[in-house]
Amino acid sequence: MTAFGGCAAAAVGSTLRGHVTTDDSEARRELEALRARYEAMVEHAPEAIVTFEVDSGHFTEVNHAACELFGRSREELLALSPWEVSPPAQPDGAPSDAAAMTQVQAAMRGELPSFEWMHVTREGAPIPCRVQLALVPGARPMVRGAIWDLRELKSAERERNRLREIAEATPDLIGMADAEGQTLYLNPAGRRLIGYGDRDLSRVSIADYHPPAVAHRIMHEILPGVVAKGLWRGESVVLHADGSEIPVDQTLLAHYDDDGGVDYFSTIMRDRRGAVAAEELERQVLHAQKLESLGLMAGAIAHDFNNILVAILANASLLQRLCAEDASLTKVAREIEGAADRAAELAKGMLDYSGHSRREMEAIALPRVLEELSTLVTASISKKVRLRTELATELPPAWADGGQLRQVLVNLVLNGAEAIGDGAGTVLVRAGVDDGAGFESRYDYRSPDLEGPWVRIDVEDDGCGMSAELLDRVFDPFYSTKRMGRGLGLASVLGIVKGHSGAIGVEPRPEGGTCFSLLLPVAPHEPQRVQAEPTGQRVDGVGRRILVVDDEAAVRSVARRCLMYLGFDVVETGGPIEALERFVEAPAEWDAVLLDLTMPELSGIQILQRMLEVRPTLPVLLSSGYLPPESMDELGANVAFLAKPYTLRSLERALGELIPLATAETRP
Template sequence: MKSIGTKLFLFIALFTLFFSAFLLQRTHSLAKRLVDDTVHQQAALALQFNLSIRRYVDEKIRPVMYQLVGQEEFIPETMSTSYVSRSIFADVNEHFPELILKFSAEAPRNPLNQATPEELAIIDYFNLNPGAESWQGSVILNDAHYLAQFKPRRTEENCLNCHGSPEAAPVSLVERYGTEAGFNWPLGEVVATDTVGIPIDEIRAKMWTAIVGDLVILVFSLLLLLGGVFLLVRKLIGNRLASISANFEKVCRQDDDSVQLPRLTESSQDEIGSLAQSYNQLADKLHRYHQSMQEQLQARTAMTEQLRREITERMAAEKEKQEMERKILHVQKLESLGVLTGGIAHDFNNLLVPIVGNAELAKMVLPPDSPAHKQLADIITASQRASELCRQMLAYSGQGKLVTQQLDLSEVAREQAEMLAVSVDKKARIHYQLATTPLPIEGDATQIRQVIMNLITNASEALEGNEGDITIRTGSLTCDREYFKQNFNEEPPPGQYVFLEVEDTGCGMDAETAGRIFDPFFTTKFTGRGLGLAAVLGIIRGHHGAIRVYSEPGKGTVMKVLLPLAQPSDQAPVAAAEQPGIDPDWRGSGTILLVDDEEMVRTTGATILRAKGFEVITAGDGREAVDIVAQQPERIECVVLDMNMPVMDGAEAFQELRKIRPDLPVLLASGYNAQEIVQRFHGGKLAGFIQKPYQIEQLLGALQKIMQPAEAPQAQEEKTRS
């Protein structure tokens, strides 16, 4: 058995070894980082100094020289940024010959500026990565390792004065350098770099020499300390502890269960003496502790049982808390995705306005037999499909168009039977288990039909072309908080609900897929867009309902939708607003103020309105529109106003316009639906509303109805008679 002194010696030796290795690695790492940071700073400083010289020559000296010698003269010694900077750093290199600072080009006028193969590779890198602002790293220059920084020199418009065609360059420049090199630089390409290189091998070698020297001294000192500690421990501790250990061995060799320990006779006053006294006190107390052990054991057993019950209760509470947090995160995720999807849809609508408008304008000016009509019609059709995708995205975000009325859910499903039969695969069998009693809900009939159609279509696709059954069930049930808590991520208010179930015998899905099927743009189908079920979720949430998916791989899927049960009501359905028509021969007059933060929307709208005879003033935000009306209130006859704008939005601008001129007609154009607009404007009376993306006929029809309310019906009647 090794003694304590030997173990202590080995421990200190290993500690010294590992500490020295750690110190060596750490010192080397810190010193290397310090050297690299210093070299980086020096390279950046030198490069910035070079760029500042070039900028000063380009912005200060060259314009003055052109004024003095004329545009046809070019004096490189004072007007060339590369010449001046090279001359200055030639003097710097006399004091710092190892420093590299140059202007490197692929085909320079001056051979001193010829790029090396490494520098040519950097130029190619910048051209392949147009967004790169700089590059730095270790390269080999002049057969040595350098830390180099490269700044791309892209051909700009003002560079072409001297580096464009030789015919356009100053005469003196051509006479001096000829017409072969330095001309015909392509605009926007990187043709050269500003290069700074600092040698790092010598710096690192000096650093390593200093580290090794210091480390040798440190290790030698630690070895001396190690030897002294070993001798001291062996003399003062080892021998005396061996005596105490022998006494303990006597106790261990006892054959009975006695707790009586022999006392020690150590009389010194140091730590080992204190250890002996503590041992003697331990021997005296051990007998008393042995007597009370059973009592303490019983108390500990009771305490352990109580603790077990508390832990069980706490684990149950923690599990409930985690489930609540999961549901909150799920709701927050849906809300965040809804805000994102709604924003994308609104931006897409703004982009579709100029696309549709310009395509229709182009059709109007083209000859009837032009072959471009087909392409323009395809553009308009594709834009309408994109608009439909936007409507699905708005439905997911809860911002879709909503026209509510009282519906019987079973009747809505029954009415779609014929359409559903032709929409699913021929091998799919649809079964209806609809409630016989009315199931009234307050909802948008079109959107409820869309929910049923999407769920049935999804169930049909789950059959994957095989024979299978799809079952549609409706009914009502009473839902309490516990039911929602156990079965749904959403927790609507408890009460009476109507349910719609769509069950299929298809392939089913795993838990991960089931948790993502309502995410926008998530799809497992090759041709899918991932918006069908996302729109279903948005519609159901917009109707204050909830949806749950029950599915297992290979066992089919059940989609269960809950919608609040409505009370019987005599309220008439809310009808959708009719799109205003237009007399094709109608011509407008007067001044229209077109307000939109998208420049393309303003440009397209202004072109359409001017083509119909209007004078158009445009504004990029609500504040600008209010200022224009305030300056010339009587000139403006109508305002076409966007909703979402910076500085001042449409609702605030509308209120300000009402203060300036209460009778000024305002036509609102927005991606929001009409019901949301009424809520946003707090009952303010708008002259009209069109939803983006709008077509020319919709915009002009709304303006005709606003500006000639008495003539528009008459013109439409004459058009019908003709």
């Protein structure tokens, strides 16, 4: 009888002894049938089953699964012992033969030892196994072993451990939740992201670490979609334990059981705060570049426009003088001049936008300005709109052009009142001191020359607010949401702030309405000298020679006519090099020079410097459609500035102021 047969006999012996029968052959047949069934069951069992003698150590029986496990035939295995299909030592370093005898002795005592064991194939490849031993009753001591192949399990464990190591090390949130949305796992990065630390997650739902609106969408819209499609990707928001919201990129996956139902969900989230900040920085840079480009374009257009207007305005004013006795012609000339003046205002607006308009900087007391503001806007806003002002105590004066600052405030207040519409509302103008640390509005312009300390002015309304599109275009020239909107609108506000080396920001209020914020420099303790305006005295050009330098032929032509009308001997030139050559030939011949600041080859300042090197007291009238140069105060009393477009009257006043102040020189 085989060992497996012996096992079968032992299993049923007690049953047969319990029956009283006179037919021994029938009992033997039952025993043989039972043994055959038992052997068949063992032979076809999925786990490897072996028996071996304790004394000899050799296998006495092996089933088919054992042959498959060890990669040997039945005959080969029956010639071996269990430790001959084991490595010399187990993974813990213990010798295999000694470790095996310890387990066998336990089985001999009637115990059922169960343990992990390392076997090897014919080629020596390791076979991790679980082994359970049991004593086989009989005359010879034998032990039966059931052996389960753990290679797939160990491989799965290694894979699971690798995945866990990856999940534990990744900077992204990785989590799992059951079909009901209860959290099963959250990696360390995920715990840090939502601020949960070592908190027990067994009762934490997906909804608990999302804002309410997002949680509702996930539980009622996204997860049902994931169940149906298996996957969802998109942007989401998680809720930190401190209540702050964190934007994330999220992927949700459904994992199904054998019946097709959801076993669990997994998710990966990547913190988007850095990406959002980078996107916002890029948006601000692009917005600033757009504003800068528009400003440069507006300034260039205004400059060219002013050159054209010089010809119109100066000719119109000259025509009025020449036709003073002809009322009809004088009227026409005045109408031309009036239209050109309106065009000049538009050009001035473009210069305001570009930051190149002329300013008279002074210390401005804001309490007085805000007091005047109510008078300036009352007639233009609805009686239902209330204008309120709030002033900080010990408010320092702002360093600004008073007229331009009033223009900015009036524009912003009117803009706020129009946003309120026909209903009741409030426009609040608030002034205080700011260190600039919190001035990080989403839509803003900061001058590269912005230096503290600053005066901050907020103009806030509770009107209809602004859409994202409007916020992006609010400072664009000629952009308006009003049917009858015209002009530069808030673009001129931006330009004035630029020209003051300040900053401006606009942001919608969560409760509705909009807030514009301005930063302006605080006035210096020692006010800077402001160049005086011409006194307006007339000039007699008879017997005096003047050099006109301008690259625009129309400007030279009208300047020549006006100067000849005033009695000057006029020489004009359109090129900087030619102008210098003429001047250097006889520098003492010239009583004055009318010099354009913006020309090709050499700028007006470069020409001026070379002329003054030759003759330091030369009277020079600089002219431009842009701002006067910053160094005007350092150039001396014999250098003045005349803004384009100019008229005969303004040209006459400027020369009348300049020539008497120039150092007298005796001609040879």
